[in-house]
Amino acid sequence: MTVRTRVRVLAFARIAELLGKRDEELGLGPAARVEDAWSALTERVPALAALRSSTRAARNGRIAAFDEPLADGDEVAFLPPVGGG
């Protein structure tokens, strides 16, 4: 039996534009990390790869490192450099 880690991905601003959507469900492998969710997106939209160094991730609403493990049902957000105000 294959263990899947299902996560909901949220994308914003330029990342959402390139992705063509603001959220989606991903089925990742076992022991998945934030990096695996990002990789799943960049495989489909290679232009995203150039944004990796300026992108921060949040897991369930808190800033998370890309090597942070994911749990089934997590929400992962990818945040470009902010520009509010």
Next chain:
Amino acid sequence: MLRIAREPIDPKSVEARAHSENCGGVVTFLGIVRARADDGRSVDGLHYEAFDEMAVAEFEAITAEARERFGNVRIAAEHRVGDLKVGDVAVVVCVAAEHRGEAFAACRYAIDELKRRAPIWKKEHYVDGGGEWKANAARVT
């Protein structure tokens, strides 16, 4: 408390949220869409979007920090999202305090940190066509 607004902001209502009868000083910062971008291009309008829940939580943290630094200040803020035109109010930060000194200091701190840390994004649309996502100067790592 930060409110994410999908309709035009009324600064008076933000001031009303911040104020209490023990406050003798109220400082309100208005961020307004301007016609000229930093690179000199003519701006037709701005598009803002936010990660609402995280932006609200980040501003809660900023408010707690401001109270630690400046004492018993009361802070209310509102940030618009969606499509804005030149002259529209994009953000309001209002601080009420017993005296003006801490109100000015806390207002400066709150808007600076909001711009630096809150997950809110801005795309400039130009009069001569096209648009660009613009990041603020400093980022949190």
